Amino acid sequence: MNYNWNWSVLFEPEYFGWLISGLGWTISVALCAWVIALVVGSLIGVGRTLPNKFLSKICTAYVELFRNIPLLVQMFIWYFAVPEMVPEDAGRWMKREMPQPEFVTAVVALGLYTASRVAEQVRAGIETVPQGLRSAAISQGMSIAQVYRYILLPISFRLIVPPMTSEFLTVFKNSSLALTIGLLELTAQSQQIAEYTFQSFEAYTAATVIYVLIALCATVIMSLLERQTRIPGYSGKES
Amino acid sequence: MIELENVSKWYGDFQVLTDCTTKVEKGEVVVVCGPSGSGKSTLIKCVNGLETVQEGRIVVDEAEVTAKSAKLTALRAKIGMVFQHFELYPHMSVCDNLCLAQEKVLGRSRSEAEARTETLLTRVGMIDHISKYPGQLSGGQQQRVAIARSLAMDPIAMLFDEPTSALDPEMIKEVLDVMVELAREDGMTMMVVTHEMGFARKVADRVVFMDQGAIVEDRPTQEFYENPTSERARDFLSKILNH
Amino acid sequence: MGDFDFSVIIDSLPFLWDGLQLSLLLTFLAIIGGLVLGTLLALARLSGIAPLALFAAGYVNLIRAVPLILVIFWFYFLVPLALGRPIGGFYSALIAFVMFEAAYYSEIMRAGIQSVAKGQVHAGKATGLGYWQIQRFIVLPQAFRNMIPILVTQGIILFQDTSLVFVVSLRDLMTASSIVARTEGRLVEMYLFAALVYFVICFAGSLFVRRLQTRMAT
Numbered sequence: 001m002n003y004n005w006n007w008s009v010l011f012e013p014e015y016f017g018w019l020i021s022g023l024g025w026t027i028s029v030a031l032c033a034w035v036i037a038l039v040v041g042s043l044i045g046v047g048r049t050l051p052n053k054f055l056s057k058i059c060t061a062y063v064e065l066f067r068n069i070p071l072l073v074q075m076f077i078w079y080f081a082v083p084e085m086v087p088e089d090a091g092r093w094m095k096r097e098m099p100q101p102e103f104v105t106a107v108v109a110l111g112l113y114t115a116s117r118v119a120e121q122v123r124a125g126i127e128t129v130p131q132g133l134r135s136a137a138i139s140q141g142m143s144i145a146q147v148y149r150y151i152l153l154p155i156s157f158r159l160i161v162p163p164m165t166s167e168f169l170t171v172f173k174n175s176s177l178a179l180t181i182g183l184l185e186l187t188a189q190s191q192q193i194a195e196y197t198f199q200s201f202e203a204y205t206a207a208t209v210i211y212v213l214i215a216l217c218a219t220v221i222m223s224l225l226e227r228q229t230r231i232p233g234y235s236g237k238e239s
Numbered sequence: 240m241i242e243l244e245n246v247s248k249w250y251g252d253f254q255v256l257t258d259c260t261t262k263v264e265k266g267e268v269v270v271v272c273g274p275s276g277s278g279k280s281t282l283i284k285c286v287n288g289l290e291t292v293q294e295g296r297i298v299v300d301e302a303e304v305t306a307k308s309a310k311l312t313a314l315r316a317k318i319g320m321v322f323q324h325f326e327l328y329p330h331m332s333v334c335d336n337l338c339l340a341q342e343k344v345l346g347r348s349r350s351e352a353e354a355r356t357e358t359l360l361t362r363v364g365m366i367d368h369i370s371k372y373p374g375q376l377s378g379g380q381q382q383r384v385a386i387a388r389s390l391a392m393d394p395i396a397m398l399f400d401e402p403t404s405a406l407d408p409e410m411i412k413e414v415l416d417v418m419v420e421l422a423r424e425d426g427m428t429m430m431v432v433t434h435e436m437g438f439a440r441k442v443a444d445r446v447v448f449m450d451q452g453a454i455v456e457d458r459p460t461q462e463f464y465e466n467p468t469s470e471r472a473r474d475f476l477s478k479i480l481n482h
Numbered sequence: 483m484g485d486f487d488f489s490v491i492i493d494s495l496p497f498l499w500d501g502l503q504l505s506l507l508l509t510f511l512a513i514i515g516g517l518v519l520g521t522l523l524a525l526a527r528l529s530g531i532a533p534l535a536l537f538a539a540g541y542v543n544l545i546r547a548v549p550l551i552l553v554i555f556w557f558y559f560l561v562p563l564a565l566g567r568p569i570g571g572f573y574s575a576l577i578a579f580v581m582f583e584a585a586y587y588s589e590i591m592r593a594g595i596q597s598v599a600k601g602q603v604h605a606g607k608a609t610g611l612g613y614w615q616i617q618r619f620i621v622l623p624q625a626f627r628n629m630i631p632i633l634v635t636q637g638i639i640l641f642q643d644t645s646l647v648f649v650v651s652l653r654d655l656m657t658a659s660s661i662v663a664r665t666e667g668r669l670v671e672m673y674l675f676a677a678l679v680y681f682v683i684c685f686a687g688s689l690f691v692r693r694l695q696t697r698m699a700t
Contacts, residue, residue, distance in 0.1 A: 076660070141316025194555075231330045231374065
């Protein structure tokens with residue numbers, strides 16, 4: 001092995017600035033996409049459990065479509081194909097006038113993709129709630145909407161905090177795919193530093209350390225959330 | 240108060256209820272018993288429309304449960320139901336368990352609901368546990384809270400679906416005591432699926448014995464226990480008495 | 483949208499087929515490599531030997547915190563450096579995928595191994611079997627059987643992940659589609675077609691998993 005170490009390159013203002021800006025984009029893309037994923041994913045996940053056959057079929061179709069196509073392909077379709085497929089005026093607007101097109105596209109693509117995974121967690125959570133609780137709520141005269149609002153959703157959202165932690169981490173990792181449509185997020189910046197300075201080891205190490213720190217923060221936040229929302233004396237596994 | 244006429248129900252090809260007819264008058268306590276799989280739980284769940292029936296008529300308080308136009312939510316709010324596994328809402332304190340439907344279904348204010356909650360919890364001996372969560376209570380305590388939760392809706396009748404069969408033996412009495420008091424002092428109309436003979440003898444006016452989805456006997460309590468007419472009832476009684 | 487051009491897809495089919503073959507080959511080899519390495523990591527983690535368990539846990543958690551693209555960049559840089567000579571993009575990508583997927587497979591296998599009842603291990607010990615014999619004949623076969631649906635699901639995810647070799651221009655289905663899309667100026671056709679191919683394969687795979695699950699449940 002033949003390699004000239006030079007860790008100081010990371011702290012040259014120019015490259016350090018690249019890393020910070022990359023980190024900023026990574027966090028912005030991930031958090032915005034996460035909001036979309038939570039909202040859309042919850043609706044789709046709830047929809048799959050509703051007694052209405054038509055609605056639940058549509059929601060199932062959404063999940064199957066979005067999770068069986070690679071995120072990269074989806075990202076390219078949103079970025080390159082969709083502007084050609086919508087009416088001409090809208091397409092022109094998307095290509096020319098939409099602010100921050102790479103950012104918006106990455107957020108939409110990542111958000112809708114992650115929504116399909118969130119939806120599966122939400123559905124599984126709702127289905128884990130024992131049937132008897134549903135009966136109890138119904139027998140008290142609650143409507144379907146009330147049963148969801150007061151019983152099923154509050155319980156299932158607490159139950160799915162642990163699996164959602166891993167989805168939350170995944171959204172940060174998957175935000176790196178935004179580099180394929182030209183968004184200079186963290187991974188792209190580290191590669192750019194590697195190319196400019198030939199200090200690949202240092203550049204990738206910096207990115208790796210930052211991702212590990214992000215993962216640690218996200219894990220801590222989610223475990224705090226889990227502790228906050230834990231139901232005393234309840235694991236969700238009893239009959 | 241509760242009338243069932245020729246009720247039949249199928250799960251696919253399998254008939255779970257066959258031509259069941261019985262009646263519970265206002266203030267009456269009727270015990271439903273029978274071997275497991277005899278359809279007794281299904282029958283009681285049909286009364287408040289938790290299970291649908293394919294044939295026959297069920298009328299509660301002059302409203303037809305089985306009608307297509309039935310306002311089931313309004314009806315269910317008037318009928319209390321107690322389940323085998325308590326089914327307290329695990330994410331809510333005891334107090335909130337009692338208040339939720341009072342506020343959201345009956346439209347009571349928080350303070351009205353809390354006042355009613357405190358009265359009922361005192362009555363079932365659970366007022367000291369008002370801030371606890373269901374997971375922190377024993378089975379018997381949970382079931383007493385569940386009974387109070389049903390009573391909080393000021394029901395015109397109560398349905399009990401094997402209320403003591405998930406309980407450890409030493410907790411059965413505390414729950415039965417509450418039920419006996421309810422029958423004797425409130426004159427509550429009750430339909431109770433249970434094997435508890437002591438309870439039946441103390442307060443039940445009639446016993447409905449079911450086997451294989453059909454009502455085999457429907458007679459006053461004392462007659463049923465002392466002189467069952469059907470072979471199947473005799474067989475059943477000898478099994479639950481001889482242990 | 484009105485001028486959807488099927489002929490560009492048909493003309494490029496042989497080229498795309500070559501790409502798909504590369505995707506599938508990469509998937510297949512990475513599954514095998516990832517499974518072997520992942521199982522070893524899982525055994526190391528459960529071995530009770532502190533340094534070994536610590537190393538395995540550290541590796542798994544490190545890899546799982548980092549995006550696959552960054553891992554690919556890492557190995558594209560590291561592998562030739564470590565070997566002292568370039569070995570071609572395919573092998574670098576393959577090594578990256580094996581090292582990456584091993585972390586995920588190890589978590590699956592760990593859960594699988596822990597799902598095998600403790601009594602089974604005790605029974606093995608009681609009959610005088612050694613550690614590797616117990617793992618080989620008792621624990622791993624049961625763990626694999628429990629884990630088959632999840633392993634296949636992870637395989638589908640891996641197949642989707644192979645599209646990321648796009649970032650190092652390795653000519654898989656995704657890269658091939660993108661090359662045609664750009665040179666022919668047919669972005670809509672090519673990306674929708676690529677999506678369709680991926681969807682059909684992955685959806686078929688997930689139906690297969692569902693059938694496995696129902697068969698195992700009965």
